Amino acid sequence: MKRICISGSGLYTPPQSVSNEELAVAYNRYAQRENERQAAAIAAGTAEPLPMSSPEFIVKASGIRSRHVVDRGGVLDPARMRPRLPRRGDDEPSLMCEMGLLAARQALAGAGRAAAEIDAVLVACSNMQRPYPAMAVELQHYLGAGGYAYDVNVACASAAFGVQAAADAVARGSARAALVVSPEICTGHLNFMNRDCHFIFGDAATALLVESMDVAHGQATFEILGTRLATQYSNNIRNNFGFLNACEEPRRPWDDVLFRQEGRKVFKEVVPLVAELILAHLADLGIEAAAVRRFWLHQANLSMNQLIARRVLGREPSEAEAPVILDEYANTSSAGSVIAFHKFHADLAPGDLGVLCAFGAGYSAGCVVLKRL
16 A cells, blocks of 8 residues: 655645624524514514623623624624625635635645645535535546545535545545635535534635645655544534425425534533544554644633544643634634644654544544644
8 A cells, every 4th residue: 555645735724814793793683673673573582682791701602702704794794694705606606615715825835846746636524515516526626636526525524524535535545635625614604603513614725735744845744644434423513404405395494404413412511522532542553642743732721622633632632732713714624624724734844743633513523644744
């Protein structure tokens, strides 16, 4: 079997951003209007008033301070509370493709590769803009890559699942090099009218180039020492949007086709699942947790990340050991752990070990153990 590596990474950050202060103001204006509209029902005890939000509440609940978005105007409009995106024609690149291309080209440049040298393109993310043609095939076309392409959807763990599929393809010779691209437009499936989750998500796109170590000559190359995936069925994070929605009777409420979660249950159940996955994977590779220089974890919640790292290390992690990007980016689903990797890998020395771990709905989790070359 060939030795496989990640030889390039890319990140596209939308130019627009929304602070906690701005988001709380928009939500509170919406909540006040709804409470005024429902004043009689609230007074009669047949309806509950919507609670108010605040920047302090958001930081305490998540560690998030801002987020990059594809459209701030629609998100901050109390009468809309969702992105406003001009519809594109079938002959134009989709928004997901456009974002993915920018991240993919950066990854190719870092690896010193041309698009024509890529034989596999995997678009791995939590929500696809459409069911078909596959987003990956569209991206492959506009990138100018060869070979084949397909979509991977395992919620927030999608990028890790994509890396394992890409590594397997290169190791077995079905691709010389493979791109794993994660364009995440999370604000499109977020319920901005729900105080408990209106702050969670942001938008971004990432890319990783996977190829054989025999030919890699990127600026920063990491050998993939091993990958491990795990899934466990749970409804605690769910999105019911799908092509059968219009056929169902009775029709679903509007908010049932957006992101929803049982946050406390998720925290309680996902933390041990992920910590045990990482520890078991490291043990099978003969690596002590203390030998790992960096953990690039899925960026969902600051407390969750800190607790997972603490359980793995058996002590409080430093900021350098488990870097955080969710304060600026919020939760970008499958892109989060790759953003952390992209922004916090240059200082590692040859021989340093790192763990990229993504986890989320499903439940799903993926672990990739890396060594800097």
